[in-house]
Structures are given as structure tokens and as C-alpha cells.
Amino acid sequence: MSESVCCKIANYLDDLTEEEFKKFKMYLQNKEEGYKPFPYSKLENADKMDIARLMVMAYEEAKAVQIMGKILNQINKKDLLAQVRSEMAAYFFQPPKPLTKEEKRGWEKKIYADLHEKFSGTQKKVEVTLDPKTAFPTLILSEDRKSVYLGKKAQTLPDNPKRFNVLPCVLGAEAIDSGTVEWIVEVGKAKGWSIGIVRESINTKGHQYLTVNEGYWLLQLNNGEYMASSTPSNTIILWKSPQRIRVHLEFLFGILSFYDADSMEHIFTFNYPFSERVLPFFEVWDTEIPLKICSVDS
Numbered sequence: 001m002s003e004s005v006c007c008k009i010a011n012y013l014d015d016l017t018e019e020e021f022k023k024f025k026m027y028l029q030n031k032e033e034g035y036k037p038f039p040y041s042k043l044e045n046a047d048k049m050d051i052a053r054l055m056v057m058a059y060e061e062a063k064a065v066q067i068m069g070k071i072l073n074q075i076n077k078k079d080l081l082a083q084v085r086s087e088m089a090a091y092f093f094q095p096p097k098p099l100t101k102e103e104k105r106g107w108e109k110k111i112y113a114d115l116h117e118k119f120s121g122t123q124k125k126v127e128v129t130l131d132p133k134t135a136f137p138t139l140i141l142s143e144d145r146k147s148v149y150l151g152k153k154a155q156t157l158p159d160n161p162k163r164f165n166v167l168p169c170v171l172g173a174e175a176i177d178s179g180t181v182e183w184i185v186e187v188g189k190a191k192g193w194s195i196g197i198v199r200e201s202i203n204t205k206g207h208q209y210l211t212v213n214e215g216y217w218l219l220q221l222n223n224g225e226y227m228a229s230s231t232p233s234n235t236i237i238l239w240k241s242p243q244r245i246r247v248h249l250e251f252l253f254g255i256l257s258f259y260d261a262d263s264m265e266h267i268f269t270f271n272y273p274f275s276e277r278v279l280p281f282f283e284v285w286d287t288e289i290p291l292k293i294c295s296v297d298s
Contacts, residue, residue: 005061008088009052009068015080016048025051027071065091073207128172128183128280128293133160134204135170139284145173148282149290164204172280175200181249183280184261186292187221188243192285194220196229197249197256197278210283217270218281219245219258228268236268244294251278261294 016024025043028051036058046054055064065088072081129145137154141147150168159165176197185195199215202208210216211229218229219236226236244261254274258267282291 005065006049006052006056009055009064010049012068012072012080012084013048013051016075016077020075020077021048023075024071027074028055062091070206073209127174129174130282130293131162131171131173131279134162134164136164136166136168139168139170140290141170142290146294147290147292148284150284150287152287162204166205166207167283168285169194169204169281169283171198171204171282175277175279176249176251177277178251181251182246182296184244184246184294184296185282186244186294188289188292189241190221190284190286190289190291192221192223193291194218194229194281194283195245195247195291196258196281197247198281199274200277200279212270212272216281217256217272217278218283219268220283226267228270230270234268238265238267242267246296247280249278 013021013024025046028038028043029040030037038054038058042054043051052064055067058064059067065084069081069084072078072084130141130148132141132145135141135148135157137157138151139148140151148170157163162171164170187193187195194210194216196216196218198217202215208214208216210218210220211231211233213231216229220227220229226238228234228236238260240260242260242262242265245267246259246261246264248257248259249255251274254272255269256272257269259265260267284291
């Protein structure tokens, strides 16, 4: 076990008041947070160094730091979280593990297939629909699972492991792991939204940081500003507000681009290697104007 990481975690916890530290320990007991909980008996009399050691032993270093950050956000210690993310940035982004020989051969085959597809003019067909099992309970999905808006009250729905329970988000139903894929999202004059792709393994429980370091590649409209979920975030200046946005993904080449679907004006491009399958992602804040998925041919 790395005592230096334990000491760093303990030092950050020293900045918490007694009441905040109690709340921190309460979150470590919570089974709903997406990580292995600790029994009350282990936490009751534990001091801050004890908690740091328990976390590193149970989760390993990077995960322990990430979980600390998540809990700091939940107890509203935003300034301390910003300090942690700045000083321990490497622990919030872990590079993909090296591929085995078999995985490398499979990856090379996919690259050759993608190159053939790219230069032959063919394109992988993916029908993008919404997965109701992931939808935040207040979201209203159409019967054909092609549009979604934010309702006025939560529906009574089963708490599936992949259902968002804090942010008004929903995922696409089919994961993507190869090829060039495109779809169009009609945003109209909706006041707030995020669209793009996410890692298949994202945690849908609790508050999430929608950034590339956390596995979110998104174009966002927030308070009248267009943003990209890069790190640091990018504010995008557009001469007019797009009504329909074309999402263009070249999976194996690590390219995700957004265009105004009507004028084909380029909006933003992420160049980022994808280490696992991804899913289309939609966050909706408008209670009247839905986001609608359209085919590229429409």
C-alpha cells in the first residue's frame, strides 16, 4: 500500500469539519453509490488516516482518490474537490491497459475493416434508439424511442443498475465498437441539453462530472452557451443556433465530430482514443421541446 497516497487522502480529509467528516463516512456506507460499501463497525471510530487506509486497501489508489472526489462533491466541498482534481489529476485519468496478443489481432482486423469501409464509401448502419432502462425517471420517451423531453414529475420505474438517478439523462440502446457511424439530433429551440457519446462502463448513479476524463464526449447547451466537455471545457461561439446537429463518429480512429446538419458547418471535434465500447448519450433539461433522433437520410 502506498503510504504517500494514504497521507494525501488523510490530509484532504483534515480540511473537513467534524460534521462533514461524519457525512463523508455515511457515504462510504451507502450501497447505492456504485462502489463497495464499508460496514458501520469499521467506520464508527475510524479517524481520517484510518479512513484513508481503508479506502486504498479496498479500492486501490486511483479508485480511492476518485471515490473521495465523488463524495466531496456530494457533501458540497467543491473548492476542496477542485484542489484534489488539480493536485492529483493523474488519478482521475487512467490510460487503457495494454492489449493481449489476441485482443491486438482483433483490433487490427477491425482497423482494416474500417479502412476498407472508409475508402469504399460504405458506412456501418446503426439504428440509434433510446434505452428506457437507463432513462432518468422524469424523462418522457416516445413510443418509438426516438424522442425525449423532461416531464413535470418522476414516474414509478424499477431502479435498474444502469438507470440515471440524479441527472436527466438517457443512453442509446446499442453500443458501438467499430466503424463510422452518424446520426442527427433535432434540438430545435430546446433551452438546455447535452448530446454525444459515453463509455459503456460509466456510473449512472449519483452526480457525475460530464467530462472526457470521466468518459463523456459531449456537445452541450447551458445557459445560452455552447460548450464541449473537454478538459478544460471549451466555449464554442456559433454565428447561429443549430436546429439539427449531425453526430459523426469514427470509432477506431478516435474521432467524434459535431456539425450543423442543415448547413454542414463544423461545430467541434474530439480526437481521443476510445478504450471500450461507447453509447449515444442524451441529457435533457427542456420540459416542452424534445430532443429527436433523426436518420442521416431524412
